[in-house]
Amino acid sequence: MDTILISLHSISKYFGKKLILNDINLTITKKSALALMGPNGSGKSTLLKLIGGLSKISSGSRDSAPQLKIAYIPENFPKIDLTPEEFINSTGLIGGLAPKQVTTRMTELFQAFQMEDMGAVPIKHLSKGTIQKVAVIQALLTPPDVLLLDEPLSGQDIQAQKLFIRMVQKLHQQGVATIMSCHERFLVKQLAHSAYELLDHQLIPMDLSGLKEIKYDLMIFEALAKSAIDPALQTLIEQAEWDHNRLKLIVPRDQSDVVLKELLKQEFKLRTMEGISQ
Ligand SMILES: Nc1ncnc2c1ncn2[C@@H]1O[C@H](COP(=O)(O)OP(=O)(O)OP(=O)(O)O)[C@@H](O)[C@H]1O
Numbered sequence: 001m002d003t004i005l006i007s008l009h010s011i012s013k014y015f016g017k018k019l020i021l022n023d024i025n026l027t028i029t030k031k032s033a034l035a036l037m038g039p040n041g042s043g044k045s046t047l048l049k050l051i052g053g054l055s056k057i058s059s060g061s062r063d064s065a066p067q068l069k070i071a072y073i074p075e076n077f078p079k080i081d082l083t084p085e086e087f088i089n090s091t092g093l094i095g096g097l098a099p100k101q102v103t104t105r106m107t108e109l110f111q112a113f114q115m116e117d118m119g120a121v122p123i124k125h126l127s128k129g130t131i132q133k134v135a136v137i138q139a140l141l142t143p144p145d146v147l148l149l150d151e152p153l154s155g156q157d158i159q160a161q162k163l164f165i166r167m168v169q170k171l172h173q174q175g176v177a178t179i180m181s182c183h184e185r186f187l188v189k190q191l192a193h194s195a196y197e198l199l200d201h202q203l204i205p206m207d208l209s210g211l212k213e214i215k216y217d218l219m220i221f222e223a224l225a226k227s228a229i230d231p232a233l234q235t236l237i238e239q240a241e242w243d244h245n246r247l248k249l250i251v252p253r254d255q256s257d258v259v260l261k262e263l264l265k266q267e268f269k270l271r272t273m274e275g276i277s278q
Contacts, residue, residue: 002029005068005146005177006051011060013046020046022201024060028146032177035188037206038198044181045075045150047198051179052148068146071139075150075181077131079124084115084134087123092141102141109137113163129156136164140171147171149180153187153239165190184239186216186250186276215253216276219260221268222246233262250276 006028013021020043028034028051036044049055052070053062080087085106092102110116113133123131132154139147147168153161168191172178180191188195188208195206216238226242234240236259239250247268251259253275264270 002031004029004065005032006053006062006064008050009061009063011050011062012058013043013050013055014058019201021050021198021203024050024203026051026196026203028177028179030145030175030177031193032179033172033191033193034177034179035192035195036179036181036198037183037185037188037195042198043201044198047203048072048148048150048179048181052146065145069142069144070146070148071144072148073132073135073139073150073152075154077123077135079131081122081124083120083122084110084126084137085119087134088137088141091138095142097142105141106137109140112167113137113160128154129160132156133160136167140167143171143174143176146177146179149178149182151182152180153182153184184250185252186238216250217253217256217273218276219249219251219256219273220246220271221249221263222271223268230262233259246271 004027008024008026011021011024012019024047036047038044046055049072050057050062052072053064054072082090088106089102092106093099097105110119113136115130115133115137118126118130123134126134132152133156136152149168152164152168156164165187168178172191178191180187182188192208195208196203197206198204223245225245229237229240236255237249237251241248249259260270260273
């Protein structure tokens with residue numbers, strides 16, 4: 001049997017009188033690669049923190065293996081004055097690495113994430129995607145037993161997303177249990193072996209077999225200015241992200257034609273389109 005790292009027994013969570021999670025049972029083992037999905041506000045981040053022992057449970061209980069190293073990558077990393085070098089250096093030293101080990105590992109990770117030019121820029125001046133990289137580097141400085149990722153792709157560009165996916169896959173192969181909250185089904189397909197959806201405060205197992213057959217297209221459009229996407233169209237889109245006046249979309253292939261036609265009608269200009277079938 002796989003080694004159990006963390007188990008949640010009949011956990012509930014309230015904020016004040018508001019019920020967020022009800023009667024959740026979950027077991028994390030050494031081999032877990034788990035995705036938590038669900039609508040905005042359904043409690044994914046809250047559950048991640050409870051799994052990590054980072055937030056107080058209202059009722060139920062949590063067990064964890066002794067001396068478990070848990071790394072948590074929050075959705076929004078704080079905008080601090082320290083530079084990435086200062087921050088990573090001090091977290092490495094606090095984490096028990098020797099100064100030389102910290103420097104070597106930091107250099108490797110900065111190179112891997114193409115962060116060499118950013119090392120001396122205060123974190124508060126970096127873009128969201130770059131700050132996300134700092135959070136990932138901090139978590140990977142010494143490989144954890146459990147890696148908790150809260151919407152890991154938000155704010156990352158495509159190159160960083162691909163790199164990030166490879167990194168997490170590699171960590172999982174090395175025996176790191178990974179649990180992430182996300183909205184992107186293509187990410188679930190690549191990074192998770194099992195998935196749950198949070199609905200009505202409950203954790204519902206998802207069937208991944210259908211998901212594995214879905215293929216996606218990545219489209220990049222140019223618009224005159226950033227604008228809201230029509231809500232009906234939005235339901236067909238897996239992921240949408242603006243970068244100035246460029247709109248990046250990931251769309252299930254069977255919806256690509258409809259989305260493309262509609263946006264061209266609205267005078268968006270298509271810049272690139274490619275299939276994603278990792
Ligand atoms: N510290 C807090 N105090 C009070 N309410 C909170 C707190 N943290 C979260 N909540 C509420 O708990 C609910 C679940 O929030 P949570 O962030 O876990 O959802 P989520 O599924 O991760 O959402 P999203 O997909 O938007 O990130 C929300 O209604 C949120 O407003």
